[in-house]
Amino acid sequence: MATENNSFVQPAIPRFDGHYDHWAMLMENFLRSKEYWDLIENEILVAAEVAIEAQCKTITDLKLKDLKVKNYLFQAIDKTIIETILNKETAKAIWDSMRLKYQYSTKVKRAQLQALRREFEILSMREGEKVDEYFARTLTLANKMKTHGENMKQSVIIEKILTSMTLKFNYVVCSIEESNDLSTMTIDEL
Structure with missing residues (x-):
């Protein structure tokens, strides 16, 4: 009798290499596959002081999921960049900070590349x-x-x-x- 093997290779966490748009697409897909993307889209809310027990359990679960997402993000990001985002409380705050810092630089690089292509095109001795x-x-x-x-x-x-x-x-x-x-x-x- 053959046994069925349900194991599969876990997807690697996409490493941030300075190209934000490409990394963000890969990381979003990775987090969606883990069913954690909603924590990036919607930041977890802190429980009110008088929350009922069921709400506290839900918030505790969300905080645990958020810690998992933060862990994935920390694994994906270089140490020098992590040091600039350590004060961020949630995964969404980390994500937003990365987008703010690096998406713009990606657009600048793209514009600079277009200017270099133009310069290369008209280059002559x-x-x-x-x-x-x-x-x-x-x-x-x-x-x-x-x-x-x-x-x-x-x-x-x-x-x-x-x-x-x-x-x-x-x-x-x-x-x-x-x-x-x-x-x-x-x-x-x-």
């Missing part, structure tokens, strides 16, 4: 600029884009460099394109 200087300028811009979340392949950077060099390098660019596979070439090889 200046007349009289040395090749090494142009490489450095292009790679600096590409690295800034990567730090803002852009997934940029080396082949894109290589193509940008080759297509945006001054006309006096046309023969070199043609030679490189004819003799190499640009999709596998590295920047160092270029």
Whole structure:
């Protein structure tokens, strides 16, 4: 007789990596799967002094659930960030604090990335600029884009460099394109 195995892998608690929108989506899904999301949407209310016994039991249960949610949030958040939210009484207060601090920075990063993409798009070698200087300028811009979340392949950077060099390098660019596979070439090889 075969025994049925009802065990399953517990989902990992999403770690906050600085990208608030992505983390918040994963964390919301995690908390919903644990049936704790209502504590983020609706903060628990403290019991009135003259609460009846049933209300006290309900409030005690809610406080325990809130402590569990706070525990999940503390596990998801880096120690340096936790130190800034330790004074928050409830899971909702922690969540709101994280949203206030980091959602805005995510929007700023997104706007900065758009500006960097625009700058990369119009980037070209200046007349009289040395090749090494142009490489450095292009790679600096590409690295800034990567730090803002852009997934940029080396082949894109290589193509940008080759297509945006001054006309006096046309023969070199043609030679490189004819003799190499640009999709596998590295920047160092270029």
